[in-house]
Amino acid sequence: LSGHERERLSAYLDGELGASERDEVAQHLASCAECAAQLAELASVDDAARWLAADAPPGYFDTLPGRVRARLERRAPARRLPAWSWAVAAALLLAVVTPLTRRAAAPQSGPPAAPAAVAPQLQTATPATSEPQPETTRAASNAAPTPAGAADARKDQARKSEAGFAAPPAEADRRKSSADALQRLQPAAPPAPAASSSAPSASGALARADGAPARPERQAADEQDSRARDNEAMREAAAAAAEQKAAAAPEPQAKTALAAPGAAGARIEERVAAASTPLTDDEWRRLVSMRAQTADEWRRLREELRHFAEAWPESPHAAAARLRAVEAGHSAWRASGNPADEAVFRADAQAYLEREDARDADKARVRRLLR
Amino acid sequence: MSAAARPYHLQEVMGPDEAFLLARARRGDASAFEEIVRLYQRRVYGVALRIVRAHDVADDVTQEAFLRAWRSLERFDLGRPFGPWVCRIAANLAVNHVRSPRAREEGLPEAHAETRSREPGPLGALLDAEGARVLEAALAELPQEQRAVLVLRAVEELSYAEIAESLGISAGTVMSRLYRARERLALALRPYLGKAAERRKAGAS
Numbered sequence: 001l002s003g004h005e006r007e008r009l010s011a012y013l014d015g016e017l018g019a020s021e022r023d024e025v026a027q028h029l030a031s032c033a034e035c036a037a038q039l040a041e042l043a044s045v046d047d048a049a050r051w052l053a054a055d056a057p058p059g060y061f062d063t064l065p066g067r068v069r070a071r072l073e074r075r076a077p078a079r080r081l082p083a084w085s086w087a088v089a090a091a092l093l094l095a096v097v098t099p100l101t102r103r104a105a106a107p108q109s110g111p112p113a114a115p116a117a118v119a120p121q122l123q124t125a126t127p128a129t130s131e132p133q134p135e136t137t138r139a140a141s142n143a144a145p146t147p148a149g150a151a152d153a154r155k156d157q158a159r160k161s162e163a164g165f166a167a168p169p170a171e172a173d174r175r176k177s178s179a180d181a182l183q184r185l186q187p188a189a190p191p192a193p194a195a196s197s198s199a200p201s202a203s204g205a206l207a208r209a210d211g212a213p214a215r216p217e218r219q220a221a222d223e224q225d226s227r228a229r230d231n232e233a234m235r236e237a238a239a240a241a242a243e244q245k246a247a248a249a250p251e252p253q254a255k256t257a258l259a260a261p262g263a264a265g266a267r268i269e270e271r272v273a274a275a276s277t278p279l280t281d282d283e284w285r286r287l288v289s290m291r292a293q294t295a296d297e298w299r300r301l302r303e304e305l306r307h308f309a310e311a312w313p314e315s316p317h318a319a320a321a322r323l324r325a326v327e328a329g330h331s332a333w334r335a336s337g338n339p340a341d342e343a344v345f346r347a348d349a350q351a352y353l354e355r356e357d358a359r360d361a362d363k364a365r366v367r368r369l370l371r
Numbered sequence: 372m373s374a375a376a377r378p379y380h381l382q383e384v385m386g387p388d389e390a391f392l393l394a395r396a397r398r399g400d401a402s403a404f405e406e407i408v409r410l411y412q413r414r415v416y417g418v419a420l421r422i423v424r425a426h427d428v429a430d431d432v433t434q435e436a437f438l439r440a441w442r443s444l445e446r447f448d449l450g451r452p453f454g455p456w457v458c459r460i461a462a463n464l465a466v467n468h469v470r471s472p473r474a475r476e477e478g479l480p481e482a483h484a485e486t487r488s489r490e491p492g493p494l495g496a497l498l499d500a501e502g503a504r505v506l507e508a509a510l511a512e513l514p515q516e517q518r519a520v521l522v523l524r525a526v527e528e529l530s531y532a533e534i535a536e537s538l539g540i541s542a543g544t545v546m547s548r549l550y551r552a553r554e555r556l557a558l559a560l561r562p563y564l565g566k567a568a569e570r571r572k573a574g575a576s
Contacts, residue, residue, distance in 0.1 A: 010550040014524060016531045016542075045556040046525035048506050054420040060430075061416075065408040068437045072401045291394055291449070298398075324391065327403070331395045368402045 009039050013046075283308060284317040292328065295336035302328035306348075323362045326352050330369045346370070390449060397444045404444075408437050411454055415461045421522045422465035424511060432468055436461035458527050459537030466519045466538060502563035509559035517552035524549055 011017050012025045029036050287308060292298040305325035309318045326348045333341035349366050352358060389410065395403035415436055420429035440447070440457045447456065510518065516538075523534045524545075531542045531549075538545075 006554065007547060007550040010553055011531075011546050014531065014549070016546065041557050041561070042553045045553045045560065046521075048556065048560060049421070049510065049521055049525040051506075054417040054429075056416055056420075056429075057426060060426075061412055064412050064416075064430075064433070065405045068408045068434055069401050069405040071434065071438060072404060072441055288391070291390070293394070293398070327391070327395065330402075331398055331400055334395075334398050334400050365402075365406065368405060371402070 005035075006038060009035065010042055013039060013042050280308075280312050280315045280317065283312075284315070284321070287321070287324075292331065293335075295332050295338070295341065298328050298332035298335055299341070302332055302344075302348075319358065319362070322352060322355070322358070323365065326366055327369065389453065393444070393447070393449055393453060396441070397447070397449070404437075404441055407453070411457055412437075414454060415457055418458045418461045418522055418527060419465045421510075421526065422462060422515060422519045423468060428468060429465075432461055432464045435464050439464075455527065455529060455533065458523075459529070459533065462519050462523050462527075462534075463537050463539070466515060502560070505559055505563065506556070509556050513552055513555060517548045517555075520545055520548040521552040521556075 008017065008021065008025060012022060015022075017025065029039065287301070287304055290297075290301055290304070292301045302325050305321045305328055308315075309321040309325060312318055315321075326345070329341070329345040329348050333345045349370055352366050353363055389407070392403045392406050392410075396407055412433065416429055416433045419432035419436070420426065423429050423432060436457055439460050440453075447453070513521070519538060520534055523529045523537065524531075529537070531545045534545045535542045540548075
């Protein structure tokens with residue numbers, strides 16, 4: 001055998017010959033025992049190379065991730081001016097201007113109750129439309145020349161995540177989650193009565209507060225407990241609203257949400273009853289295929305995950321949802337730099353660490369986030 | 372003989388957990404990247420050690436590969452598999468590390484005394500202690516460029532185009548280096564590989 005022929009055999013072994021050359025070699029191999037033996041020998045060499053496992057000294061892999069991370073933080077990418085600086089400016093402006101206008105319109109003795117925080121709730125409660133991100137669609141076309149099995153599997157995954165994006169939650173679902181989020185964010189203290197005259201966008205929230213429908217006991221109790229966190233959430237909502245100020249006004253959707261909050265509460269109970277069903281699996285698949293980049297997207301993901309874990313505590317995915325909710329909260333904070341996001345994240349992380357049913361490895365992950 | 376299905380550790384479909392971690396890491400979340408390192412460290416270190424053959428150097432290369440990946444995450448397409456990408460970075464660093472003037476001055480470092488996991492694979496069952504030593508020596512004697520190509524093909528199962536890209540050489544060069552590496556190893560191992568080859572032949576026909 002010439003060197004050239006042996007080189008061809010080597011490439012044939014790797015499936016790297018053109019179609020005609022490949023057929024030629026295959027035909028030849030069928031009738032030439034010597035070449036077949038050569039090919040087997042080359043394949044054995046690869047086996048040998050694979051077989052020589054590369055092991056590190058004991059304990060090496062326990063410390064490597066931490067050492068890499070320590071070096072990362074030294075050269076962390078420069079942080080841009082946080083987006084929430086605009087939100088703070090807007091909130092401050094409102095906080096100063098609103099009491100003034102209010103005093104001018106109707107002087108009153110009581111302190112104004114954070115008027116800036118009322119309107120943005122509506123925006124937070126309105127889920128952003130889940131838009132397909134270019135990344136996922138690229139995934140399919142990215143299938144490199146790899147074995148057919150891997151490529152197929154990848155395409156399959158791409159298809160799945162595309163489906164996750166292409167099919168936004170059904171209208172009913174969307175309304176439900178809007179309403180749920182609204183209930184979650186309902187302020188513990190009722191807004192000041194004068195707010196309606198000074199802040200037109202707050203009228204929706206006021207209408208809801210006035211004719212607040214009866215909510216399920218469980219949820220009402222939760223809100224009592226997490227009053228402090230709701231306040232955090234409201235501050236966060238103020239920031240979110242300011243970030244979104246260029247986005248389309250969510251007024252109509254917010255109204256729809258207001259129309260059926262009681263029904264949404266009832267639906268939560270149904271969902272709790274129906275833990276671990278194909279429905280929860282579908283919902284879980286949708287959640288894990290969601291990709292987030294901006295602080296808003298991370299916040300939304302955090303809320304959806306938290307909601308999932310609360311609505312389906314018996315689901316096999318509930319534990320993962322709780323962990324991911326904490327992680328998404330961390331990312332929201334990282335993305336916004338907003339202290340309100342930090343507070344939510346820290347509260348969630350703390351609550352997570354106190355859970356007895358959480359796995360130690362997962363708790364370690366959360367602790368690393370807190371570092 | 373087409374390429375067989377990839378072994379589990381090489382499967383390129385990213386789990387949802389990894390995609391999630393990568394998305395967070397891309398936002399600058401170091402703790403998410405730490406988890407990524409945890410997931411891929413063995414594979415990356417494996418590529419590095421097989422090429423440079425000394426733990427200290429492999430450690431350097433592994434850390435540097437992850438740091439570069441971190442810095443390039445902005446440009447990384449989340450739809451692509453992360454493993455092959457970071458392994459290619461590591462292979463490139465490993466080859467250039469060995470080539471660097473300092474490394475040449477000091478000569479090739481002593482082979483690291485690894486504790487091998489000797490789970491008998493199809494070949495492991497056939498190679499005795501003597502054969503393993505011969506294999507080790509033959510691998511160590513290969514020029515590092517040939518070894519890098521062999522590792523990326525045999526262990527990481529990258530295509531010629533992917534190997535060419537990561538090492539900055541042409542696909543033709545990949546083909547010839549790979550062939551020469553296999554030839555040299557085959558020559559050294561022939562006495563030990565006879566049985567394996569016979570078994571393969573019997574299985575193939």
